Structure formats: structure tokens, C-alpha cells
Amino acid sequence: MPFLDPYAKEDLSIELFNGETLLWAAQPNPGFIFRIHDLFLTPFGIVLIAFGSFWLSVLNSGIFFLIVPGLFLVFFGIFLAAGRYFYDKRYRETAAYGITGQRIIIKSGVLSKRVYSFAIQTIKEISFTKGKNKSGTIIIGPKVSGRYTIGPGNTWSLGVPNLMEEIEDVKNVYDLIFEVRKKMKAERYNVEF
Structure with missing residues (x-):
């Protein structure tokens, strides 16, 4: 049975088209997360x-004019060493992900909300990464070298909208996307699978 988080369902309901319903809705893990690239960025922030x-x-x-660069280094170092953890946490607290019978919806943003919509039928590539606790990240579209090292939930998003990160039971959500795609294909060609 697909999961519908009440907050995510409410947050995404205004983004639905007429007659469209959510099959699955959730939010990413809202806690602090230490990632592999933090082994470099945190000490680098302390050096700055x-x-x-x-x-x-x-x-x-x-x-x-000589004080400004020093202040910049201190503030940027504070951000790298500690601030980005709080930004990342806040980003995930405000994000919501949803799957309907036609599309994947990603709503996120700290200062202002952005909504990204991906038609399931037109997605050429989709993959996922899974951790030990069954949570993970779904990647919509091709991987680009280096893009996911500092991913969108982290403070270095660079506007990458195609990740559904830190979601519970990622494999079942991944399978749901393919079930929807299969159903759409069957309806299109009037074929039963």
C-alpha cells in the first residue's frame, strides 16, 4: 500500500491537476545528515x-577594503563548517515529494518554494541509491559526473531539481514509479499486463 504523509499530501494537493490524485507522498528525512563530502568541506571551512x-x-x-576579504573568509568558513548542515536540514524539512498517475512532483525550497514536475511517461532514465535502513535517493534523469557529490538537499544545490532524496523505503517508491509507467503504457495501447 502506497504511503501518504499528511504534511506532504496537504502541501502537494494545490499542485494537482483536476482529477489527479496522489498515489504516494512523503517528505525526506528531516534530521542532520553527515555525508562523505563533509569529510573535506567541514575541515576546509575551519581552515577558512x-x-x-x-x-x-x-x-x-x-x-x-582589506577587512572585507577577511570577513568574507570567516563568514564563508562558518557556512562551510556548520551553516550548511542547518540549511540542508531546513531544506529537507520544507520539501515534499509526490507521485500521481501521470507525474512525479518535487516541491522544495527554503526561502521560496519551487515546484518541479516530471511526466512519468517521458522520463528516460531513473535510478536509486539505497542505504542500510532502506531509505535512499531516487535520481530522475541521467547522472552527471560530480552532480550528486553535493546534491540538492545539501547547501550546494545549484538548482538540481531531479532528486527525491532521503526517502523511506526507496525501493518500493521506485517500483511504484515503474508500475505507474506500465499502467500508462497499457492504457495507451489498450493492453493488459
Whole structure:
């Protein structure tokens, strides 16, 4: 039986077309997540904070145009070392994913909501990654080298809308997408599978 998270269902209901119903709706895992690239980005952020602080302590002469780069390094370092974890968490708290009989809907955004819609029949490639606890990420479309190392739920989204990340029971959701596609194909050609 497909899962319908009440918050995601309510959030996505205004995005549905007339006569369209949600078969599945959920939100990603809302907690803090430590990813493999954090092994590099967090220490790099700490180095930027240290270098920016050193820069500011040496330049206590008050020359404004020399203080700005130091402040930038400190603030960017704070973001890399800690801020992006909070942004990533907030991004996933506000995201909602849905599957209807025709399309996949991804609604996300921290400051403003964006809605992405993918017609299931036209998706050429779909894949998923699964963790030990059956949760994972569905990737809609082809993988691009490096694109998923800092994925959309992370603070470095770069506007990549085609991930349904950190969803529970990812394999069943993946299978549901193919069931919908199979049903659409059968209806199109009046064939029973």
C-alpha cells in the first residue's frame, strides 16, 4: 500500500491537476545528515575561519577594503563548517515529494518554494541509491559526473531539481514509479499486463 504523509499530501494537493490524485507522498528525512563530502568541506571551512581570523587580526589598521576579504573568509568558513548542515536540514524539512498517475512532483525550497514536475511517461532514465535502513535517493534523469557529490538537499544545490532524496523505503517508491509507467503504457495501447 502506497504511503501518504499528511504534511506532504496537504502541501502537494494545490499542485494537482483536476482529477489527479496522489498515489504516494512523503517528505525526506528531516534530521542532520553527515555525508562523505563533509569529510573535506567541514575541515576546509575551519581552515577558512582560521585564515580569515588571522587576516583580520593582522589588519587591524581599519583599512576597509582589506577587512572585507577577511570577513568574507570567516563568514564563508562558518557556512562551510556548520551553516550548511542547518540549511540542508531546513531544506529537507520544507520539501515534499509526490507521485500521481501521470507525474512525479518535487516541491522544495527554503526561502521560496519551487515546484518541479516530471511526466512519468517521458522520463528516460531513473535510478536509486539505497542505504542500510532502506531509505535512499531516487535520481530522475541521467547522472552527471560530480552532480550528486553535493546534491540538492545539501547547501550546494545549484538548482538540481531531479532528486527525491532521503526517502523511506526507496525501493518500493521506485517500483511504484515503474508500475505507474506500465499502467500508462497499457492504457495507451489498450493492453493488459
